[in-house]
Amino acid sequence: xxxxxxxxxxxIAEQPAGYARLLEGAPAAAITxxxxxxxxxxxxxxxxxxxxxxxxxxxxAAYLTEIRLGIPAGLASPSAITLYGARPDLxxxxxxxxxxxxxxxxxxxxxxxxxxxxALTLAVTNNPGSPLAEAAELSVDVAAGHERAVAAxxxxxxxxxALLLLIEGIRAGDGVLPADERAAIEKLPQLAEEVLADxxxxxxxxxxxxxxxxxxxxxxxxxxxxRETALKLMExxxxxxxxFSGADLLHGPLAMTDPDVPVxxxxxxxxxxxxxxxxxxxxxxxxxxxVTVGAADVPGAAGRLAVPSxxxxxxxxxxxxxxxxxxxxxxxxxxxxPDAPRGLKKVTTTL
Amino acid sequence: xxxxxxxxxxxIAEQPAGYARLLEGAPAAAITxxxxxxxxxxxxxxxxxxxxxxxxxxxxAAYLTEIRLGIPAGLASPSAITLYGARPDLxxxxxxxxxxxxxxxxxxxxxxxxxxxxALTLAVTNNPGSPLAEAAELSVDVAAGHERAVAAxxxxxxxxxALLLLIEGIRAGDGVLPADERAAIEKLPQLAEEVLADxxxxxxxxxxxxxxxxxxxxxxxxxxxxRETALKLMExxxxxxxxFSGADLLHGPLAMTDPDVPVxxxxxxxxxxxxxxxxxxxxxxxxxxxVTVGAADVPGAAGRLAVPSxxxxxxxxxxxxxxxxxxxxxxxxxxxxPDAPRGLKKVTTTL
Numbered sequence: 001x002x003x004x005x006x007x008x009x010x011x012i013a014e015q016p017a018g019y020a021r022l023l024e025g026a027p028a029a030a031i032t033x034x035x036x037x038x039x040x041x042x043x044x045x046x047x048x049x050x051x052x053x054x055x056x057x058x059x060x061a062a063y064l065t066e067i068r069l070g071i072p073a074g075l076a077s078p079s080a081i082t083l084y085g086a087r088p089d090l091x092x093x094x095x096x097x098x099x100x101x102x103x104x105x106x107x108x109x110x111x112x113x114x115x116x117x118x119a120l121t122l123a124v125t126n127n128p129g130s131p132l133a134e135a136a137e138l139s140v141d142v143a144a145g146h147e148r149a150v151a152a153x154x155x156x157x158x159x160x161x162a163l164l165l166l167i168e169g170i171r172a173g174d175g176v177l178p179a180d181e182r183a184a185i186e187k188l189p190q191l192a193e194e195v196l197a198d199x200x201x202x203x204x205x206x207x208x209x210x211x212x213x214x215x216x217x218x219x220x221x222x223x224x225x226x227r228e229t230a231l232k233l234m235e236x237x238x239x240x241x242x243x244f245s246g247a248d249l250l251h252g253p254l255a256m257t258d259p260d261v262p263v264x265x266x267x268x269x270x271x272x273x274x275x276x277x278x279x280x281x282x283x284x285x286x287x288x289x290x291v292t293v294g295a296a297d298v299p300g301a302a303g304r305l306a307v308p309s310x311x312x313x314x315x316x317x318x319x320x321x322x323x324x325x326x327x328x329x330x331x332x333x334x335x336x337x338p339d340a341p342r343g344l345k346k347v348t349t350t351l
Numbered sequence: 352x353x354x355x356x357x358x359x360x361x362x363i364a365e366q367p368a369g370y371a372r373l374l375e376g377a378p379a380a381a382i383t384x385x386x387x388x389x390x391x392x393x394x395x396x397x398x399x400x401x402x403x404x405x406x407x408x409x410x411x412a413a414y415l416t417e418i419r420l421g422i423p424a425g426l427a428s429p430s431a432i433t434l435y436g437a438r439p440d441l442x443x444x445x446x447x448x449x450x451x452x453x454x455x456x457x458x459x460x461x462x463x464x465x466x467x468x469x470a471l472t473l474a475v476t477n478n479p480g481s482p483l484a485e486a487a488e489l490s491v492d493v494a495a496g497h498e499r500a501v502a503a504x505x506x507x508x509x510x511x512x513a514l515l516l517l518i519e520g521i522r523a524g525d526g527v528l529p530a531d532e533r534a535a536i537e538k539l540p541q542l543a544e545e546v547l548a549d550x551x552x553x554x555x556x557x558x559x560x561x562x563x564x565x566x567x568x569x570x571x572x573x574x575x576x577x578r579e580t581a582l583k584l585m586e587x588x589x590x591x592x593x594x595f596s597g598a599d600l601l602h603g604p605l606a607m608t609d610p611d612v613p614v615x616x617x618x619x620x621x622x623x624x625x626x627x628x629x630x631x632x633x634x635x636x637x638x639x640x641x642v643t644v645g646a647a648d649v650p651g652a653a654g655r656l657a658v659p660s661x662x663x664x665x666x667x668x669x670x671x672x673x674x675x676x677x678x679x680x681x682x683x684x685x686x687x688x689p690d691a692p693r694g695l696k697k698v699t700t701t702l
Contacts, residue, residue, distance in 0.1 A: 044396075044440075045396050045423070045443070045444070047425060051598060051599055052599055052602045055599075059428075062428065062431075063428060063430075063431050063435075066428075066431040066432070066437040066439050067431050067435045067436075067437040070437065070438055070439050070440055071439055071440065072396070073425070073439075074398060074425015074427060075425060076417075077410075077417075077571075077596075078598075079414075079596075079622075079623065079626070080413075080418050080571070081417070083571050083622040083626055084414075084418045084571060084572075084622055085418075086417040088422055088423040088424075089422065089423070090423055092396070092443065093396070093423060106598065212563070213564065213591050219434065220428075220430040220431070220434050220435060221435075231604070234606075234607050235606065238606055238607045239607075240591055240593060240607060242591060245430075247429075247457065248403055251403045253582070253585050253586070255586065256589045256591060271430075271434040272430065341606050
């Protein structure tokens with residue numbers, strides 16, 4: 001009999017190796033080839049589809065696509081196509097389906113329809129033999145290996161890494177990263193090891209053992225991290241966690257925060273982090289307990305999960321790591337089994 | 352001294368008249384002209400930007416655009432452009448900014464950048480003299496009049512109606528709705544009156560006076576209603592409310608539901624509603640208390656806010672009405688002032 005949470009802990013620990021794996025050999029070559037094929041086709045816009053954790057990876061990739069490639073990108077709602085029979089003309093589009101299992105019928109349906117309508121289609125999945133990969137013209141294997149826990153951790157960050165390499169490869173034109181870009185990305189496995197070695201998350205879990213709910217927030221590249229953190233807390237600790245973009249939080253939902261609701265604010269060292277400063281200040285005025293996560297040290301925060309400073313476009317691959325550890329430690333502290341949460345299935349079968 | 356909640360109650364009551372107003376005279380003529388101008392330009396894809404309540408109206412419009420026009424549509428993150436300086440090539444795109452005040456600098460920034468890059472730009476706002484309307488090439492006035500309460504109600508539904516008329520007008524080609532379409536939409540003011548006359552929402556508010564949180568859910572056209580309901584509950588009652596697409600709820604977050612957490616499920620009489628049946632059944636297995644909202648009568652639900660059966664694409668204009676009343680009644684029952692919630696500003700000033 002294994003110990004509770006051992007699977008999730010092992011998955012989390014494997015992430016630095018997962019990053020390194022995508023930088024060499026067959027996985028790297030496949031991403032390079034896919035990037036070159038996309039660059040040659042010059043899509044006019046990019047549509048991402050994903051659900052749950054993979055939707056957050058897709059959101060990250062949408063920011064990258066707009067900022068790094070100058071190509072408009074958006075997240076699609078599968079149900080327009082799968083429930084209502086929409087047949088949008090996607091002949092100028094690149095449609096990217098993101099799914100760890102590759103087994104979700106609605107995403108496969110969207111990619112099939114998109115391919116029929118002339119779109120270039122690409123699957124990003126941890127299962128290269130899956131229906132999603134079969135349905136798409138191009139396929140990228142995130143090569144994260146078998147995930148032990150039901151809650152996704154290493155498949156999420158492998159999706160982030162694969163999408164980062166893909167999009168920077170498209171930017172390069174031939175799929176081959178420029179030397180400075182490659183050098184910056186090659187540092188991520190080691191940086192990820194350092195982040196995982198820190199014990200701050202476990203300490204924080206003791207503090208929030210009896211929290212009844214949490215708020216997570218971030219802007220720009222950090223917003224997917226806020227959303228993924230909230231989902232992870234809900235999946236493993238059944239803790240209601242509301243994720244807001246920092247901009248949206250300043251409207252209505254700020255009113256809901258009070259000293260009883262811990263706020264996890266992802267604050268990097270670039271434009272997104274700077275924009276979060278006002279959010280953290282406003283939260284402070286409401287006497288909310290704010291813990292910042294990331295490279296920026298914000299005065300007035302009650303605590304911090306520090307992460308080394310990197311360009312904000314790489315930060316999502318580091319910032320999520322202590323937050324996954326927090327979700328794991330909090331679940332264990334609350335007597336839950338994060339490896340097999342109630343009500344959670346690995347493969348989505350919604351149409 | 353006015354009574355608490357009187358402003359919000361008056362705003363809610365005005366919605367049927369607001370629907371009728373957009374069907375005649377100058378507001379209708381302006382929508383027809385904008386629709387014809389869009390149809391002539393034949394955009395290859397549509398990007399929506401909005402925040403908070405207006406983001407939910409934009410989400411509704413994105414479904415309409417894909418399903419009714421066969422044009423790919425997505426929601427953009429303003430921060431890619433406004434924080435990170437992304438300059439996506441939008442020369443094939445229609446970019447629609449949705450904002451009741453038209454005063455949000457980030458949306459105005461996105462529309463300005465989009466227009467410079469060759470996009471057709473359109474503002475949908477309750478303030479035709481606003482910076483957003485000035486920045487856009489085309490502008491539609493939702494003509495809802497002054498909103499008394501800080502929480503948006505009648506401006507939300509006026510945005511829905513304006514976007515519905517706009518998109519059906521684009522579908523027609525010349526902006527003029529076909530007779531059957533117009534006849535169906537013309538019934539909405541009267542149906543809205545009937546929905547508002549029902550007292551079910553006030554009764555439900557008594558039942559949920561002491562609920563500590565809520566979940567809202569819907570699929571397809573009903574998903575924006577679920578999101579807007581959650582925001583309204585948070586803004587006026589400070590009640591943590593988590594909104595999920597029915598498909599996403601079946602994954603992890605389902606585990607969080609239990610008999611103590613009321614679930615408001617928006618279930619219409621079309622494909623979205625049918626897909627929700629499994630969701631309601633699964634919630635029942637978890638002994639969640641499910642109240643359905645909409646045209647479908649689902650066996651096993653603990654309660655229902657019934658709404659007349661219309662095509663699902665019109666349902667968002669009716670389904671939200673009892674839910675706004677629920678938010679108002681719940682705020683009053685909890686001793687809050689829904690007209691002036693703490694921490695809520697009418698105009699967003701985030702960059």
